Amino acid sequence: MKTFKIAIDGPAGVGKSSTAKAVAKKLGFVYVDTGAMYRSVGVYCLDNNLQPEEVVPHLDKISIDMKYIDDIQYVYLNGEDVTKKIRTPEGSIYASKVAVIKEVREKLVSLQQQMGMHNNVVMDGRDIGNRVFPDADAKIFLTASAEKRAERRFNELNGTVPYDEILNDIKFRDKNDSTRKIDPLRPSSDSVIVDNSDMTLEETILHIYNICIERIEK
Ligand code: CDP
Ligand code: CDP
Numbered sequence: 001m002k003t004f005k006i007a008i009d010g011p012a013g014v015g016k017s018s019t020a021k022a023v024a025k026k027l028g029f030v031y032v033d034t035g036a037m038y039r040s041v042g043v044y045c046l047d048n049n050l051q052p053e054e055v056v057p058h059l060d061k062i063s064i065d066m067k068y069i070d071d072i073q074y075v076y077l078n079g080e081d082v083t084k085k086i087r088t089p090e091g092s093i094y095a096s097k098v099a100v101i102k103e104v105r106e107k108l109v110s111l112q113q114q115m116g117m118h119n120n121v122v123m124d125g126r127d128i129g130n131r132v133f134p135d136a137d138a139k140i141f142l143t144a145s146a147e148k149r150a151e152r153r154f155n156e157l158n159g160t161v162p163y164d165e166i167l168n169d170i171k172f173r174d175k176n177d178s179t180r181k182i183d184p185l186r187p188s189s190d191s192v193i194v195d196n197s198d199m200t201l202e203e204t205i206l207h208i209y210n211i212c213i214e215r216i217e218k
Contacts, residue, residue: 004029004120005135006212007128010142011185012092012173013149013166015196015204016124019142022205023212024122025071032115033066033073034125034132035095037108039086040064040077042094052097059107089161089169096173099126100180122212127183129191138215140208141187144197146170 006029008020017033024031044062045055055062065076074083085091098104105127112132115121123132129139150167157166177185187193192211196204 003116003118004137004216005116005133006122007133007136007139007191008122008124008142008208009126009128009130009140009185009187009191010124011146011149011177012170013153014142014144015152015201016142018201019204019208020122020124021071021073022201023209026205026209027120027122027212027216029120029122030115031068031073032112032121032123034108034112034123034128036066036073036075036086037064037111038099038104039091039095040075040082041098041104041108042091042096043077043082043085045094045098046090052094053101055098056101056103059103062107064111089165092169092173096176100176100182102182105131105182126177126185129188130186131183134188138212139188139191140211141191141193142204142208143193143195146174148197 006023008016010016017035021031041055041062044058045052050058063078067074067076074081075086076082109132112123116123116133125132129136129141146167150163150170153166153170154161154163194204194207199207
């Protein structure tokens with residue numbers, strides 16, 4: 001059975017997950033948040049006092065499930081609800097650290113590919129167009145300045161985390177994600193690059209939905 005695959009990649013705070021989730025809903029596709037999977041492996045390290053590189057022998061013991069109830073995504077790590085834990089600043093940093101490990105990427109990429117075999121999916125992450133689905137029906141690379149992305153996160157967190165801390169985290173992860181050896185963050189040659197620095201979320205959603213519809217109906 002042919003399934004449709006939409007890949008949305010880009011740096012932290014650009015609006016990938018909000019956009020991917022809304023586009024998936026409009027298309028009736030399954031939304032897959034691959035960042036939540038890397039974050040869950042990071043939380044496993046934090047909970048078990050492991051340095052990121054020590055997680056490799058544990059990978060077979062790690063199971064990650066995602067469920068949607070009333071449009072809200074819940075993430076389970078070995079049965080435990082880690083939905084909130086994965087979003088802490090520490091969780092973000094650990095996600096980025098485990099994401100440079102080859103074995104971690106192989107395991108998660110394989111799980112993501114299986115999801116796309118059985119469902120029409122909108123998947124967001126860093127390497128979806130390049131690695132997970134090189135044959136995706138539409139590949140979008142979302143981008144915006146680091147300052148704009150930090151401002152969005154700052155507003156999202158209602159000012160509870162200082163702006164400078166958020167900007168530093170974003171810059172740290174931008175560097176880590178784009179300079180790692182395996183599948184660094186970068187647009188594939190066949191992706192549509194969308195700079196949404198001056199677009200609202202609603203404008204971004206509509207723009208990407210229109211690109212997807214055009215590709216799907218071809
Ligand atoms: O939402 P945000 O963009 O802040 O991060 P995320 O998408 O939840 O991803 C968390 C971290 O996981 C990123 O900083 C990347 O290091 C890593 N990641 C990755 O390497 N590959 C993916 N496909 C998704 C996330
Ligand atoms: O998944 P990613 O880290 O790329 O970003 P996100 O969590 O979807 O979006 C980060 C924040 O930016 C959310 O509060 C979005 O509502 C907001 N956003 C925005 O204000 N304008 C946009 N054009 C896109 C996202």
